[in-house]
Amino acid sequence: MRRSAEERRRLIVAAVGELGGHVRLSELAGRLGIPAVTVRRDVVALADAGRIVRSHGYVSLGRAAPEGPRRADGAAGRTVGLLVPSVGSYFDEVIDGVRTAAASAGARLVLGIAPYGSDDDRAQAGQLVDSGAQGLLLAPGLLPGQAPEACGWLDSLPVPAVLVERRSPSFDGPGSLLDSVGSDHRHGVLGALRHFASLGHERVLLAARSDSWTAEEVRAGYAESTRLLGMEPLPVLDTLGPRGAGSDPARLAGRIAEAAAAGVRAVLVHNDQDAIQLPPLLRALGLTVPDDIALIAYDDVFAALAAPPLTAVDPPKRAVGEAAFALLLRRLAGESDLPVHRTLLLPALRVRTSCGG
Structure with missing residues:
Protein backbone atom coordinates (compact mmCIF):
# COMPACT_ATOMS: atom_id res chain seq x y z
CA MET A 1 0.00 0.00 0.00
CA ARG A 2 1.34 3.42 -0.93
CA ARG A 3 2.14 5.53 2.16
CA SER A 4 1.21 9.19 2.39
CA ALA A 5 3.96 11.78 2.81
CA GLU A 6 2.91 12.45 6.41
CA GLU A 7 2.96 8.74 7.27
CA ARG A 8 6.45 8.39 5.78
CA ARG A 9 7.65 11.36 7.79
CA ARG A 10 6.26 9.97 11.04
CA LEU A 11 8.12 6.73 10.31
CA ILE A 12 11.33 8.65 9.62
CA VAL A 13 11.19 10.53 12.94
CA ALA A 14 10.42 7.32 14.82
CA ALA A 15 13.25 5.44 13.09
CA VAL A 16 15.79 8.15 13.87
CA GLY A 17 14.85 7.86 17.54
CA GLU A 18 15.08 4.06 17.48
CA LEU A 19 18.55 4.27 15.91
CA GLY A 20 19.91 6.45 18.71
CA GLY A 21 18.85 9.89 17.52
CA HIS A 22 21.66 10.29 14.95
CA VAL A 23 21.84 8.23 11.76
CA ARG A 24 23.13 8.33 8.18
CA LEU A 25 20.48 9.16 5.61
CA SER A 26 21.48 6.10 3.57
CA GLU A 27 21.06 3.82 6.61
CA LEU A 28 17.68 5.37 7.31
CA ALA A 29 16.49 4.70 3.75
CA GLY A 30 17.62 1.08 3.96
CA ARG A 31 15.91 0.53 7.29
CA LEU A 32 12.59 1.89 6.06
CA GLY A 33 12.75 0.36 2.59
CA ILE A 34 12.06 3.75 1.03
CA PRO A 35 14.05 5.09 -1.96
CA ALA A 36 16.86 7.39 -0.83
CA VAL A 37 15.62 10.23 -3.04
CA THR A 38 12.20 10.08 -1.32
CA VAL A 39 13.76 9.95 2.15
CA ARG A 40 15.98 12.90 1.27
CA ARG A 41 12.95 14.94 0.15
CA ASP A 42 11.03 14.06 3.32
CA VAL A 43 14.06 14.86 5.49
CA VAL A 44 14.27 18.34 3.94
CA ALA A 45 10.59 18.92 4.72
CA LEU A 46 11.01 17.66 8.30
CA ALA A 47 14.08 19.83 8.84
CA ASP A 48 12.26 22.88 7.49
CA ALA A 49 9.47 22.15 9.99
CA GLY A 50 11.97 21.93 12.85
CA ARG A 51 11.23 18.28 13.60
CA ILE A 52 14.73 16.98 12.81
CA VAL A 53 18.21 18.32 12.06
CA ARG A 54 20.11 17.32 8.92
CA SER A 55 23.82 17.83 8.35
CA HIS A 56 26.32 16.33 5.86
CA GLY A 57 24.40 13.13 5.14
CA TYR A 58 23.22 12.60 8.73
CA VAL A 59 19.81 13.02 10.31
CA SER A 60 19.41 13.86 14.01
CA LEU A 61 16.60 14.54 16.41
CA GLY A 62 16.67 18.24 17.20
CA ARG A 63 15.23 19.95 20.25
CA ALA A 64 11.94 20.60 18.45
CA ALA A 65 11.47 16.93 17.54
CA PRO A 66 9.16 14.60 19.45
CA GLU A 67 11.04 13.00 22.28
CA GLY A 68 12.49 9.59 21.36
CA PRO A 69 14.69 7.08 23.11
CA ARG A 70 17.62 8.50 25.04
CA ARG A 71 20.86 8.65 23.03
CA ALA A 72 23.10 5.70 23.74
CA ASP A 73 26.19 7.90 24.00
CA GLY A 74 24.82 9.75 27.04
CA ALA A 75 25.71 13.13 25.49
CA ALA A 76 22.69 14.98 26.88
CA GLY A 77 23.66 17.22 29.75
CA ARG A 78 27.41 17.05 29.12
CA ASP A 184 44.08 17.88 4.76
CA HIS A 185 45.52 21.18 3.56
CA ARG A 186 48.33 19.49 1.66
CA HIS A 187 45.77 17.62 -0.42
CA GLY A 188 43.88 20.88 -0.88
CA VAL A 189 46.97 22.47 -2.42
CA LEU A 190 47.44 19.42 -4.64
CA GLY A 191 43.90 19.85 -5.95
CA ALA A 192 44.57 23.50 -6.80
CA LEU A 193 47.82 22.73 -8.61
CA ARG A 194 46.21 19.89 -10.53
CA HIS A 195 43.53 22.30 -11.70
CA PHE A 196 46.19 24.74 -12.88
CA ALA A 197 48.00 21.89 -14.65
CA SER A 198 44.78 20.86 -16.43
CA LEU A 199 44.64 24.39 -17.85
CA GLY A 200 48.19 24.11 -19.20
CA HIS A 201 50.14 25.91 -16.48
CA GLU A 202 53.58 24.43 -15.78
CA ARG A 203 54.67 27.00 -13.20
CA VAL A 204 52.54 28.13 -10.26
CA LEU A 205 53.47 30.82 -7.78
CA LEU A 206 52.41 30.44 -4.15
CA ALA A 207 51.73 33.53 -2.05
CA ALA A 208 51.08 32.56 1.56
CA ARG A 209 51.05 33.73 5.12
CA SER A 210 53.61 32.35 7.57
CA ASP A 211 51.91 32.83 10.93
CA SER A 212 49.54 29.88 11.38
CA TRP A 213 49.30 26.12 11.26
CA THR A 214 47.25 26.27 8.05
CA ALA A 215 49.81 28.54 6.38
CA GLU A 216 52.65 26.14 7.17
CA GLU A 217 50.64 23.18 5.90
CA VAL A 218 49.84 25.07 2.67
CA ARG A 219 53.54 25.78 2.17
CA ALA A 220 54.46 22.15 2.80
CA GLY A 221 51.70 21.05 0.43
CA TYR A 222 53.11 23.30 -2.30
CA ALA A 223 56.57 21.75 -1.99
CA GLU A 224 55.13 18.22 -2.11
CA SER A 225 52.66 18.92 -4.92
CA THR A 226 55.11 20.61 -7.28
CA ARG A 227 57.40 17.61 -6.89
CA LEU A 228 54.56 15.14 -7.43
CA LEU A 229 53.27 16.95 -10.53
CA GLY A 230 56.70 17.63 -12.00
CA MET A 231 56.25 21.40 -11.74
CA GLU A 232 59.07 23.85 -11.17
CA PRO A 233 58.87 25.05 -7.54
CA LEU A 234 59.16 28.81 -7.20
CA PRO A 235 60.17 30.84 -4.13
CA VAL A 236 57.10 31.40 -1.96
CA LEU A 237 55.93 34.99 -1.62
CA ASP A 238 55.20 35.89 2.01
CA THR A 239 51.97 37.87 2.12
CA LEU A 240 52.91 39.41 5.47
CA GLY A 241 54.85 42.64 5.57
CA PRO A 242 58.28 42.98 7.16
CA ARG A 243 58.47 41.65 10.74
CA GLY A 244 54.91 40.35 10.63
CA ALA A 245 53.42 43.80 10.02
CA GLY A 246 50.25 42.34 8.49
CA SER A 247 49.38 41.64 4.88
CA ASP A 248 50.34 44.16 2.21
CA PRO A 249 48.19 43.47 -0.89
CA ALA A 250 49.72 46.29 -2.97
CA ARG A 251 53.22 44.95 -2.35
CA LEU A 252 52.02 41.43 -3.16
CA ALA A 253 50.41 42.57 -6.43
CA GLY A 254 53.71 44.15 -7.44
CA ARG A 255 55.59 40.91 -6.75
CA ILE A 256 53.03 38.95 -8.79
CA ALA A 257 53.44 41.41 -11.66
CA GLU A 258 57.20 40.81 -11.56
CA ALA A 259 56.61 37.06 -11.74
CA ALA A 260 54.20 37.54 -14.64
CA ALA A 261 56.88 39.47 -16.52
CA ALA A 262 59.08 36.38 -16.09
CA GLY A 263 56.40 34.14 -17.58
CA VAL A 264 54.43 32.95 -14.53
CA ARG A 265 50.69 33.03 -15.21
CA ALA A 266 49.15 31.14 -12.28
CA VAL A 267 49.03 32.09 -8.59
CA LEU A 268 47.69 30.32 -5.51
CA VAL A 269 47.05 32.77 -2.67
CA HIS A 270 46.56 31.92 0.99
CA ASN A 271 44.16 33.21 2.17
CA ASP A 272 41.07 34.45 0.35
CA GLN A 273 41.00 37.72 2.31
CA ASP A 274 44.30 38.58 0.63
CA ALA A 275 43.33 37.05 -2.72
CA ILE A 276 40.08 39.01 -3.03
CA GLN A 277 42.02 42.30 -2.99
CA LEU A 278 44.35 41.37 -5.84
CA PRO A 279 42.28 41.65 -9.07
CA PRO A 280 41.84 45.47 -8.96
CA LEU A 281 45.45 45.96 -7.84
CA LEU A 282 46.71 43.78 -10.68
CA ARG A 283 44.43 45.60 -13.12
CA ALA A 284 46.11 48.85 -12.13
CA LEU A 285 49.40 47.20 -13.10
CA GLY A 286 48.06 46.19 -16.51
CA LEU A 287 47.16 42.57 -15.65
CA THR A 288 43.64 41.14 -15.67
CA VAL A 289 42.27 38.04 -13.95
CA PRO A 290 41.91 35.54 -15.57
CA ASP A 291 43.18 36.71 -18.98
CA ASP A 292 46.72 37.47 -17.80
CA ILE A 293 46.80 35.79 -14.39
CA ALA A 294 44.92 32.66 -13.28
CA LEU A 295 44.15 32.99 -9.58
CA ILE A 296 43.04 30.46 -6.95
CA ALA A 297 42.36 31.40 -3.34
CA TYR A 298 43.09 29.06 -0.46
CA ASP A 299 39.99 29.22 1.76
CA ASP A 300 36.49 30.05 0.64
CA VAL A 301 35.00 32.50 3.11
CA PHE A 302 34.86 35.50 0.77
CA ALA A 303 36.21 34.18 -2.55
CA ALA A 304 32.82 33.95 -4.28
CA LEU A 305 32.25 37.68 -3.64
CA ALA A 306 35.32 38.81 -5.59
CA ALA A 307 35.18 40.38 -9.04
CA PRO A 308 35.69 38.05 -10.81
CA PRO A 309 34.53 35.30 -8.45
CA LEU A 310 37.59 33.34 -7.37
CA THR A 311 38.12 29.64 -7.75
CA ALA A 312 38.94 28.52 -4.22
CA VAL A 313 40.09 25.60 -2.10
CA ASP A 314 37.38 25.05 0.49
CA PRO A 315 38.52 23.22 3.65
CA PRO A 316 35.60 21.28 5.21
Missing part, protein backbone atom coordinates in the same frame (compact mmCIF):
# COMPACT_ATOMS: atom_id res chain seq x y z
CA THR A 79 29.53 20.21 28.88
CA VAL A 80 32.23 20.47 26.21
CA GLY A 81 34.84 23.22 25.97
CA LEU A 82 36.08 24.55 22.62
CA LEU A 83 39.33 26.54 22.43
CA VAL A 84 40.09 28.53 19.25
CA PRO A 85 42.62 31.25 18.39
CA SER A 86 40.07 33.67 16.92
CA VAL A 87 36.49 34.26 15.86
CA GLY A 88 35.27 36.19 12.84
CA SER A 89 37.53 34.31 10.44
CA TYR A 90 38.61 30.75 9.60
CA PHE A 91 37.29 29.17 12.78
CA ASP A 92 33.73 30.50 12.52
CA GLU A 93 32.62 27.50 10.46
CA VAL A 94 34.43 25.09 12.79
CA ILE A 95 32.57 26.65 15.71
CA ASP A 96 29.26 26.37 13.84
CA GLY A 97 29.91 22.69 13.17
CA VAL A 98 30.63 21.98 16.83
CA ARG A 99 27.66 24.07 17.94
CA THR A 100 25.26 22.24 15.61
CA ALA A 101 26.52 18.85 16.75
CA ALA A 102 26.34 19.85 20.41
CA ALA A 103 22.78 21.13 20.04
CA SER A 104 21.71 17.90 18.33
CA ALA A 105 23.24 15.89 21.18
CA GLY A 106 21.77 18.04 23.93
CA ALA A 107 25.23 19.04 25.14
CA ARG A 108 26.35 22.45 26.41
CA LEU A 109 29.20 24.18 24.56
CA VAL A 110 31.57 26.65 26.24
CA LEU A 111 33.92 28.73 24.06
CA GLY A 112 37.39 29.98 24.95
CA ILE A 113 39.71 32.16 22.85
CA ALA A 114 43.51 32.21 23.03
CA PRO A 115 44.79 34.58 20.30
CA TYR A 116 47.79 33.63 18.19
CA GLY A 117 51.03 34.55 19.93
CA SER A 118 49.40 35.11 23.32
CA ASP A 119 50.82 31.95 24.94
CA ASP A 120 47.45 31.73 26.67
CA ASP A 121 46.37 28.29 25.46
CA ARG A 122 47.06 26.41 28.68
CA ALA A 123 45.38 29.01 30.88
CA GLN A 124 42.30 29.17 28.66
CA ALA A 125 42.01 25.38 28.56
CA GLY A 126 42.20 25.36 32.35
CA GLN A 127 39.44 27.94 32.58
CA LEU A 128 37.22 25.82 30.35
CA VAL A 129 37.73 22.85 32.67
CA ASP A 130 37.06 25.07 35.70
CA SER A 131 33.80 26.17 34.06
CA GLY A 132 32.63 22.57 34.01
CA ALA A 133 33.90 21.22 30.68
CA GLN A 134 34.09 17.43 30.82
CA GLY A 135 35.95 17.25 27.51
CA LEU A 136 37.93 19.68 25.35
CA LEU A 137 38.15 20.46 21.64
CA LEU A 138 41.45 22.30 21.21
CA ALA A 139 42.85 24.46 18.41
CA PRO A 140 45.91 25.89 20.19
CA GLY A 141 48.44 28.21 18.58
CA LEU A 142 50.78 25.42 17.49
CA LEU A 143 53.14 25.54 14.53
CA PRO A 144 54.81 22.56 12.81
CA GLY A 145 58.28 22.01 14.24
CA GLN A 146 57.52 24.03 17.38
CA ALA A 147 59.66 23.24 20.44
CA PRO A 148 58.05 20.36 22.40
CA GLU A 149 58.17 22.25 25.69
CA ALA A 150 55.78 24.85 24.25
CA CYS A 151 52.97 22.30 24.22
CA GLY A 152 53.92 19.98 27.07
CA TRP A 153 50.68 20.89 28.82
CA LEU A 154 48.77 18.78 26.28
CA ASP A 155 49.94 15.64 28.07
CA SER A 156 48.64 16.75 31.46
CA LEU A 157 45.03 17.58 30.62
CA PRO A 158 42.59 16.38 33.30
CA VAL A 159 39.81 15.57 30.81
CA PRO A 160 39.60 13.87 27.38
CA ALA A 161 40.61 16.14 24.49
CA VAL A 162 40.63 16.21 20.69
CA LEU A 163 42.88 18.50 18.65
CA VAL A 164 40.93 20.43 16.00
CA GLU A 165 42.67 21.57 12.79
CA ARG A 166 45.88 20.75 14.63
CA ARG A 167 48.09 17.81 15.52
CA SER A 168 51.17 17.46 17.67
CA PRO A 169 54.05 19.45 16.10
CA SER A 170 56.39 16.51 16.69
CA PHE A 171 55.98 12.85 15.79
CA ASP A 172 56.26 11.51 19.34
CA GLY A 173 56.21 14.65 21.46
CA PRO A 174 53.53 16.20 23.68
CA GLY A 175 50.03 15.71 22.34
CA SER A 176 51.07 13.00 19.88
CA LEU A 177 48.71 10.51 21.54
CA LEU A 178 45.71 12.85 21.44
CA ASP A 179 42.98 12.35 18.87
CA SER A 180 43.00 14.91 16.07
CA VAL A 181 40.54 15.93 13.36
CA GLY A 182 41.43 18.44 10.67
CA SER A 183 41.46 19.45 7.03
CA LYS A 317 35.66 23.31 8.41
CA ARG A 318 32.08 22.72 9.51
CA ALA A 319 32.47 18.97 8.98
CA VAL A 320 35.74 19.07 10.96
CA GLY A 321 33.88 20.59 13.90
CA GLU A 322 31.12 18.00 13.72
CA ALA A 323 33.54 15.08 13.42
CA ALA A 324 35.72 16.34 16.28
CA PHE A 325 32.68 16.65 18.55
CA ALA A 326 31.49 13.14 17.63
CA LEU A 327 34.92 11.70 18.39
CA LEU A 328 35.10 13.48 21.74
CA LEU A 329 31.71 12.04 22.69
CA ARG A 330 33.08 8.55 22.05
CA ARG A 331 35.96 9.31 24.41
CA LEU A 332 33.57 10.64 27.03
CA ALA A 333 31.47 7.50 26.69
CA GLY A 334 34.49 5.52 27.86
CA GLU A 335 35.16 3.38 24.79
CA SER A 336 38.31 1.82 26.22
CA ASP A 337 39.26 -0.05 23.03
CA LEU A 338 39.01 3.05 20.83
CA PRO A 339 42.39 3.64 19.10
CA VAL A 340 43.91 7.09 18.77
CA HIS A 341 42.37 8.79 15.73
CA ARG A 342 44.19 11.06 13.30
CA THR A 343 41.44 12.07 10.93
CA LEU A 344 41.98 14.26 7.87
CA LEU A 345 39.04 15.47 5.77
CA LEU A 346 39.71 16.47 2.17
CA PRO A 347 39.05 20.05 1.01
CA ALA A 348 36.96 20.68 -2.10
CA LEU A 349 37.90 22.88 -5.06
CA ARG A 350 35.16 25.41 -5.90
CA VAL A 351 35.69 26.25 -9.57
CA ARG A 352 34.55 29.73 -10.59
CA THR A 353 35.85 32.14 -13.23
CA SER A 354 39.25 33.35 -12.01
CA CYS A 355 41.26 30.71 -13.87
CA GLY A 356 39.62 30.95 -17.28
CA GLY A 357 39.58 27.73 -19.23
